[in-house]
Amino acid sequence: MKTIQNFRIYLLLLFSLLVLSSCARIITSPESAVQTGLASWYGEDFHGKLTSSKEIYDMYALTAAHNNLLFNTHVKVTNLNNKKSVVVRINDRGPFVKGRIIDMSYSGAKALDMIEPGVIPVRLEILEHLSPKESSRKYVVQISSFIMIKNATHLKRKLKKKYDNVSITCYKTPENWYYRVRVNARSQSDAEKIRLRLQKDGISSYILEEYL
Numbered sequence: 001m002k003t004i005q006n007f008r009i010y011l012l013l014l015f016s017l018l019v020l021s022s023c024a025r026i027i028t029s030p031e032s033a034v035q036t037g038l039a040s041w042y043g044e045d046f047h048g049k050l051t052s053s054k055e056i057y058d059m060y061a062l063t064a065a066h067n068n069l070l071f072n073t074h075v076k077v078t079n080l081n082n083k084k085s086v087v088v089r090i091n092d093r094g095p096f097v098k099g100r101i102i103d104m105s106y107s108g109a110k111a112l113d114m115i116e117p118g119v120i121p122v123r124l125e126i127l128e129h130l131s132p133k134e135s136s137r138k139y140v141v142q143i144s145s146f147i148m149i150k151n152a153t154h155l156k157r158k159l160k161k162k163y164d165n166v167s168i169t170c171y172k173t174p175e176n177w178y179y180r181v182r183v184n185a186r187s188q189s190d191a192e193k194i195r196l197r198l199q200k201d202g203i204s205s206y207i208l209e210e211y212l
Contacts, residue, residue, distance in 0.1 A: 033125065033126045033128065034123065034124065034125050034126075035101055035123070035124040036080075036101075036121070036122070036123050036124070037099065037100065037101035037102075037121070037122065037124075038099050038100045038101065038119055038120070038121060038122070039077065039079075039100065039101065039102045039103070039104055039109075039112075039114065039119065039120055039121075039122040040095050040097065040100050040102075040103050040104070040118060040119050041103060041104040041105065041106060041108065041109035041114060041115070041118070042059075042065070042094075042103050042104075042105070042106075043059045043105070043106035043109075044059060044106070046059070047059040051065075051091050051092035051093075052065075052071075052091075052092050052093035052094075052209075053071040053072075053091045053092060053209075054208075055091050055092075057092065057105075058105070059105055059106035059107065060105070060106065060107050061105055061107060062086065062087065062088045062089065062105065062107055062108050062111070063088055063089050063090070063091045063092065063105045063108065064077070064088040064089070064090055064091075064092070064102050064103060064104050064105060064108055065090070065091075065092035065093055065094035065095060065102065065103035066090045066092075066093070066094070066101070066102050066103075067093055067094065067095075067101075069090045069126070070090070070131065070132050070134065070136070070137055071090055071091055071132075071209065072089060072090065072091070072131065072132050073089070073090045073126060073131040073132065074087055074088070074089050074090075074126075074127040074130035074131050075087070075088060075090065075102075075124045075125060075126050075127065076124070076125040076127060077102065077104065077108065077112065077122050077123070077124055078122060078123045078125070079112040079113065079114060079120055079121075079122060080120070080121040080122060080123060081120055081121065082112075082113055084111065084112050084113055085112075086108050086111035086112055087127065088104065088105065088108045100119070101122075101124065102122065102124060137209065137210075138184075138185075138209075138210050139185040139187065139188050139190070139191040139207055139208070139209055139210070140182045140183065140184050140185060140191070140207070140208050140210060141182060141183045141185060141191050141194045141195050141198065141205050141206070141207055141208075142180055142181070142182045142205060142206055142207075142208050143155070143159070143181045143182065143183070143198065143203060143204075143205045144180070144181050145171070145178045145179065145180045145181070146178065146179045146180075146181070147176055147177070147178060147179075148179075149168075149179045151179075152168050152179035152180070152181050153168065155181045156168055156181055159181070159183070162201070163183050163194070163197075163198075164183075165183055165184040165185075166181070166182070166183050167181075167182055167183075167184060168180065168181055168182075169182060182208075183198075183205075185207075188207070188209075191207045192207065195207055
């Protein structure tokens with residue numbers, strides 16, 4: 001009888017340890033409105049360079065990089081060590097280090113008092129009223145960009161022999177108009193399939209994430 005009682009106590013202790021250990025490691029899914037994990041920051045080495053959203057990175061703006069959240073999603077980031085918070089806008093992809101869930105700009109990191117430690121535990125809260133909806137996300141595979149529309153039209157005709165949904169979009173800079181030849185995709189996985197197919201045909205391309 002005593003042996004059975006001891007065995008039950010052992011099972012109860014084992015269950016408690018498993019629950020506690022899982023709680024200590026939990027990181028919510030990217031789709032969740034609240035996430036916890038580690039934050040890092042990036043600054044001067046990337047200042048003035050192109051982000052994944054095609055914006056120019058400004059280390060003094062309140063922005064951040066996240067691997068899954070839609071671009072222009074606004075998140076409240078709280079430093080779990082000192083409870084300081086800041087709202088940042090997602091405009092880049094990263095961080096690319098296991099266990100980290102967000103890369104803060106210099107200004108965002110300064111607001112959290114994390115410049116010196118570099119990496120801190122944080123909580124992210126998505127501000128849905130300030131953020132785009134998932135249904136607005138779309139993917140395109142960009143192949144080339146031309147100043148002369150006749151060159152873009154020629155490439156489009158050539159691609160349409162093998163690929164569906166080929167289009168030309170216009171993009172204006174202070175210096176020029178650019179005509180971008182693209183293949184529209186149904187999803188991220190579809191975009192990757194198109195990119196690999198183009199690669200086999202000897203055509204370089206890259207995937208862009210855009211919003212309606």
